[in-house]
Amino acid sequence: MIISHEYKFIMFCNPKTGTTSLEKALQNYNEYNILNNGYYGLWANKHMPPAIAKGFLPLNVYQDYFKFVFVRHPFDWVISQYKYQAKLEVVSVTTLVKKTVSRST
Structure with a gap:
């Protein structure tokens, strides 16, 4: 989120929309x-x-400032989110516990 008091705007950020x-x-x-x-x-x-x-x-900031957000076509958003999630490491709970325990010892 970006807020400019000088130009009186608030830009909200949607995930996966650039x-x-x-x-x-x-x-x-x-x-x-x-x-x-x-x-x-x-x-x-x-x-x-x-x-x-x-x-x-x-209250005056939220009411008086110009607010905007960018959205993406839902299909494009789903594809982008899928590709992003595919990059993340999928870890089982057992593996996560083992990694956490090994770091603390």
Whole structure:
């Protein structure tokens, strides 16, 4: 999420829609980076849902600023998400426990 107080806009970031490129292009306008922390199990970094952001931001900021988000065709999004997930290592719970125990000893 990018918030510019100077230009009075909030850009929300949907996953798998090219937001990293947009963030790089708009990084000089980002004046409020504190809300870009994810919460495990709820949302990833920078992908805070607008309804949650509304609760964190001052009411006048949320009401008065121009808000926008980019979306992707659902089929393209599913393919991109599938390819992304395929890159991730799939680990069983047993393997995860073994790795965790071995690191702590």
